[in-house]
Amino acid sequence: MTPMPMTSMPLMEVKNLTKRFGGLAAVNDVTFAVAEGEILSVIGPNGAGKSTLFKLASSFLAATSGKVFFKGEDITSQSPHIAARKGIVRTFQETTIFRNMTALDNVVVAHHLRSRASLPGFFFGTKTAREDEGRFRESASEILDYLGLGDVKDMVASTLPHGHLRALGIAIGMAAEPQLLLLDEPFAGMNSEETAQAIRMVRGIRDRGVTIILVEHDMSAVMNISDRIVVLNFGKKIAEGTPAEIQNDEVVIEAYLGREDESEDRTCTLKP
Amino acid sequence: MAKVKTALGASLFLLVYLVLIPWLFRDQPYRLGVLTTASVLSLISAGVWLMFYIGRINMGQGGFALVGGYAAAILVSKLGLSFWVALIGAGFITVVISILVGLPLLRLKGVYFSMITLSLTETARLAAQSLSSLTNGTKGILNLPLPGAVEIAGFTLIPDFASVDKHFAFYFLGAFLTILGFAALYRVVNSRLGWLFRSLQQNEDLASSFGVDVPRLRVIALAICALFAGIGGAFFVTMQQSVYPATFTFQDSTYFLLYCFLGGLGSVWGAFVGTFVLFLSFEMLQGLNQYQPLIYSLIMIGMMLWLPNGLLSIKPPFFGPGEPKKEEARP
Numbered sequence: 374m375t376p377m378p379m380t381s382m383p384l385m386e387v388k389n390l391t392k393r394f395g396g397l398a399a400v401n402d403v404t405f406a407v408a409e410g411e412i413l414s415v416i417g418p419n420g421a422g423k424s425t426l427f428k429l430a431s432s433f434l435a436a437t438s439g440k441v442f443f444k445g446e447d448i449t450s451q452s453p454h455i456a457a458r459k460g461i462v463r464t465f466q467e468t469t470i471f472r473n474m475t476a477l478d479n480v481v482v483a484h485h486l487r488s489r490a491s492l493p494g495f496f497f498g499t500k501t502a503r504e505d506e507g508r509f510r511e512s513a514s515e516i517l518d519y520l521g522l523g524d525v526k527d528m529v530a531s532t533l534p535h536g537h538l539r540a541l542g543i544a545i546g547m548a549a550e551p552q553l554l555l556l557d558e559p560f561a562g563m564n565s566e567e568t569a570q571a572i573r574m575v576r577g578i579r580d581r582g583v584t585i586i587l588v589e590h591d592m593s594a595v596m597n598i599s600d601r602i603v604v605l606n607f608g609k610k611i612a613e614g615t616p617a618e619i620q621n622d623e624v625v626i627e628a629y630l631g632r633e634d635e636s637e638d639r640t641c642t643l644k645p
Numbered sequence: 646m647a648k649v650k651t652a653l654g655a656s657l658f659l660l661v662y663l664v665l666i667p668w669l670f671r672d673q674p675y676r677l678g679v680l681t682t683a684s685v686l687s688l689i690s691a692g693v694w695l696m697f698y699i700g701r702i703n704m705g706q707g708g709f710a711l712v713g714g715y716a717a718a719i720l721v722s723k724l725g726l727s728f729w730v731a732l733i734g735a736g737f738i739t740v741v742i743s744i745l746v747g748l749p750l751l752r753l754k755g756v757y758f759s760m761i762t763l764s765l766t767e768t769a770r771l772a773a774q775s776l777s778s779l780t781n782g783t784k785g786i787l788n789l790p791l792p793g794a795v796e797i798a799g800f801t802l803i804p805d806f807a808s809v810d811k812h813f814a815f816y817f818l819g820a821f822l823t824i825l826g827f828a829a830l831y832r833v834v835n836s837r838l839g840w841l842f843r844s845l846q847q848n849e850d851l852a853s854s855f856g857v858d859v860p861r862l863r864v865i866a867l868a869i870c871a872l873f874a875g876i877g878g879a880f881f882v883t884m885q886q887s888v889y890p891a892t893f894t895f896q897d898s899t900y901f902l903l904y905c906f907l908g909g910l911g912s913v914w915g916a917f918v919g920t921f922v923l924f925l926s927f928e929m930l931q932g933l934n935q936y937q938p939l940i941y942s943l944i945m946i947g948m949m950l951w952l953p954n955g956l957l958s959i960k961p962p963f964f965g966p967g968e969p970k971k972e973e974a975r976p
Contacts, residue, residue, distance in 0.1 A: 431854070452858075463854050469850070474843070478840070496838060548855060
């Protein structure tokens with residue numbers, strides 16, 4: 374059994390999760406848990422099954438076998454919008470945003486779960502529906518300010534620079550008031566200064582009470598930000614632990630660097 | 646200020662549409678009939694426009710219109726119901742069929758959805774041909790009665806169409822339904838529903854990530870689309886007083902697309918403007934009728950090359966003062 378560092382019930386628990394694409398097991402019998410308030414990273418070499426695991430956890434893919442529990446409730450293979458309603462919200466890689474809307478409108482739309490009006494209520498523009506829109510606009514402004522997008526909130530999203538787009542993606546996720554936020558490569562393509570800023574941002578979100586699972590390639594950022602790390606290779610979990618434990622794990626080093634004995638090389642890749 | 650402008654534009658449009666046009670064509674029943682047809686075709690096109698709005702190209706609208714037409718004709722001729730009940734019944738039946746068809750089909754995206762809806766019109770036509778106990782097969786259902794009077798507590802709300810000038814009566818009924826349809830469409834687009842539909846158009850995965858029930862919304866959009874087709878089809882059939890399997894064909898389905906393209910997909914009024922401009926200009930060029938598909942295709946290609954956002958994207962609104970100032974529709 375995997376040692377669990379927490380005593381209370383974990384926020385999300387993944388048990389023996391398997392996803393097969395034809396004969397290939399992209400995720401193979403993976404088990405781990407994330408505690409409330411944690412930042413958990415999932416890493417692994419290319420093709421290790423990180424993205425598949427990410428989609429399984431956020432209900433964007435149906436599992437072949439195994440279970441995903443959220444607050445003790447079985448949520449395996451639900452529709453993505455059901456997962457979102459329960460408090461599990463994912464972000465997307467790169468530029469998955471509503472390109473033709475302004476940054477503010479992107480976030481206002483994403484407040485959908487907080488709407489109290491029904492669909493006919495929207496249509497007839499009831500008082501509740503109108504009040505909601507006003508509240509959403511305020512809340513969206515606040516989120517954008519918090520993520521440093523206050524100055525560009527009225528710009529059409531497709532015209533925003535790259536770094537802002539990533540933050541906007543996270544702002545959209547925040548709008549749904551998640552309890553668990555899954556971030557898909559939040560630091561990809563960033564320089565070290567941008568990464569440092571993004572790390573502060575993600576920590577800030579966690580400090581607001583949001584638990585975070587992230588999938589990431591940038592090893593120094595992962596070592597810096599994570600409370601715990603899960604390492605995948607060929608669809609299997611090969612290690613789990615704190616950044617310090619992972620950096621010194623022989624199996625992990627082997628997975629990343631191959632079976633070789635030049636210890637200087639491995640340290641420069643895995644250490645921050 | 647913007648509100649005053651909108652109200653002014655809308656009232657000017659209504660004045661032209663409901664007073665000036667019927668007055669101008671009071672002695673030309675044929676032309677009035679053509680304008681009535683343009684109204685109802687624009688209503689049917691508005692459904693296609695809404696499907697564009699959620700990012701789906703619906704090439705089966707002719708099929709839904711045919712369902713609406715037959716539903717009304719059967720309800721009136723076989724069950725002896727009044728036209729008014731049949732009109733609502735036709736809308737209802739079309740919506741139910743669209744939901745049953747839409748639940749599986751709407752999972753398809755892009756060109757796959759278009760291809761499968763393309764076959765819907767043919768399916769509807771073949772069904773109309775072969776279910777002859779219900780539809781009279783290729784002979785069609787003829788001699789449909791004109792709409793009767795609607796009376797509430799002895800007060801005549803709508804007169805019997807046979808007792809008045811039926812061309813006027815149909816014009817006003819068509820205009821009323823069209824105004825109602827476009828007003829509803831305007832509300833949809835300018836409420837949170839519009840935001841949700843736009844979010845579906847741009848990225849369904851992203852929308853579902855923050856809790857939008859994407860499959861449900863897609864079906865709702867298709868149901869609204871089919872409602873417009875069903876009501877429009879029922880009205881058209883009643884105006885013609887007959888329905889055949891070829892009343893709405895595959896060609897009509899593609900014309901509905903073209904009307905939307907021509908008017909513009911960014912503005913609610915796109916389908917209305919597109920239908921009136923194209924349908925009326927063709928009526929004026931009767932001699933070109935045999936080349937209609939060719940010319941329509943050329944217009945379609947030309948639009949995509951030079952005016953991808955439709956006529957309404959041209960800045961000076963030269964469609965006459967009748968056209969309400971379009972909202973800068975956020976595409």
